[in-house]
Amino acid sequence: MFTDKSSCFFVPVSSGKIQTMKTYLSSGEVFLGHKLVGEHPERPERLQAIEAAIEGSDLLGKFRRIPPRPATTEELLRVHSAAYLADLRQRMGDLQPKGQGWLDPDTYYGPGTYQAALHAAGTACDLALRIANSDGDNGFALVRPPGHHASADRAMGFCLLNNVAVAAAAVRATGRRVSIVDFDVHHGNGTEDIFARDGGVQVISLHQFPFYPGSGAATSIGEGNGRGAILNIPLPEASAGPEYKLAMRKVVIPALRRFDPDVILVSAGFDGHAQDSLAGMSLLEDDYAAMVASLLTVQTRLLLVLEGGYQPSALSASVLAVLRVLTDPSGPSGYRPSGHDAGVAPSDAVRKLLAELQKLHGL
Numbered sequence: 001m002f003t004d005k006s007s008c009f010f011v012p013v014s015s016g017k018i019q020t021m022k023t024y025l026s027s028g029e030v031f032l033g034h035k036l037v038g039e040h041p042e043r044p045e046r047l048q049a050i051e052a053a054i055e056g057s058d059l060l061g062k063f064r065r066i067p068p069r070p071a072t073t074e075e076l077l078r079v080h081s082a083a084y085l086a087d088l089r090q091r092m093g094d095l096q097p098k099g100q101g102w103l104d105p106d107t108y109y110g111p112g113t114y115q116a117a118l119h120a121a122g123t124a125c126d127l128a129l130r131i132a133n134s135d136g137d138n139g140f141a142l143v144r145p146p147g148h149h150a151s152a153d154r155a156m157g158f159c160l161l162n163n164v165a166v167a168a169a170a171v172r173a174t175g176r177r178v179s180i181v182d183f184d185v186h187h188g189n190g191t192e193d194i195f196a197r198d199g200g201v202q203v204i205s206l207h208q209f210p211f212y213p214g215s216g217a218a219t220s221i222g223e224g225n226g227r228g229a230i231l232n233i234p235l236p237e238a239s240a241g242p243e244y245k246l247a248m249r250k251v252v253i254p255a256l257r258r259f260d261p262d263v264i265l266v267s268a269g270f271d272g273h274a275q276d277s278l279a280g281m282s283l284l285e286d287d288y289a290a291m292v293a294s295l296l297t298v299q300t301r302l303l304l305v306l307e308g309g310y311q312p313s314a315l316s317a318s319v320l321a322v323l324r325v326l327t328d329p330s331g332p333s334g335y336r337p338s339g340h341d342a343g344v345a346p347s348d349a350v351r352k353l354l355a356e357l358q359k360l361h362g363l
């Protein structure tokens with residue numbers, strides 16, 4: 001696994017000339033080192049299932065593989081406090097790993113955790129910067145531990161460093177505009193907290209509500225300079241493709257077009273899948289593909305960063321469906337909606353919620 005096969009493909013552009021476009025993919029053994037002796041849903045088998053699915057698919061060889069790299073201190077300090085980073089180093093040991101423990105009731109660490117976390121944030125940065133500097137490349141950072149519950153100074157909900165926030169801050173440091181779209185089933189409270197008073201990074205989260213971690217109400221829209229740059233779409237339990245697609249069309253896409261990002265980063269969690277028992281949503285892999293395809297209509301410079309997704313076969317099928325969109329968005333093997341939910345109307349509750357959000361955000 002983790003072979004370094006790479007290639008690119010050709011996308012005809014409207015001018016008639018042929019443009020080379022790449023899909024970056026990064027994963028690696030370093031991310032398997034984060035593990036617990038005992039049962040935990042956030043385990044190395046998640047990534048192994050994804051890699052096995054890619055190896056067994058016709059997509060093998062369609063990626064530009066990038067080896068993982070650690071985040072630099074400068075990159076981390078744009079998002080996390082020096083005191084928190086020192087605390088992580090002291091507790092886990094950066095040079096001499098210190099065994100196993102817990103940072104919060106859900107968040108374990110083991111001997112390989114510090115390096116995995118450092119590489120998860122660094123790899124997200126690396127891919128985001130390559131994409132930001134490209135004419136329209138995209139990518140997927142297949143990393144763990146996940147990041148979107150981690151705030152500037154706190155580990156939480158399986159997350160130590162906020163990978164997508166560190167990547168967003170790296171891109172913004174180059175003077176570019178960045179939007180984060182978070183479709184993990186849980187609210188990305190850490191990401192919101194980091195950028196809530198900022199305004200320079202747009203953060204849009206679709207999540208089950210009310211649910212862990214409890215935040216993410218529609219009325220949470222950012223403060224001060226950040227007012228309006230935070231957009232929460234709290235969806236009721238059992239929401240499925242029709243509800244998410246309507247949310248994309250009515251709120252997410254118009255909000256993105258108004259912010260006009262140079263790069264879109266996606267907190268790509270797949271725990272809203274119908275087969276995932278950690279939450280109560282009813283998405284299928286095709287719905288994730290549809291969401292990513294619609295994001296690409298706003299901005300082709302798009303990077304997905306793995307967050308949750310705890311049922312290995314549903315997770316790997318969903319990642320594969322998304323990779324199919326990324327590698328060939330307009331080609332014959334590209335994404336075609338299966339129409340599995342054709343004719344199913346979104347619920348009235350979600351229609352009402354989206355109308356309220358449109359009003360609240362002036363969309």
Ligand SMILES: [Zn+2]
Nearest residue numbers: 184186271308
């Ligand atoms: Zn989640």
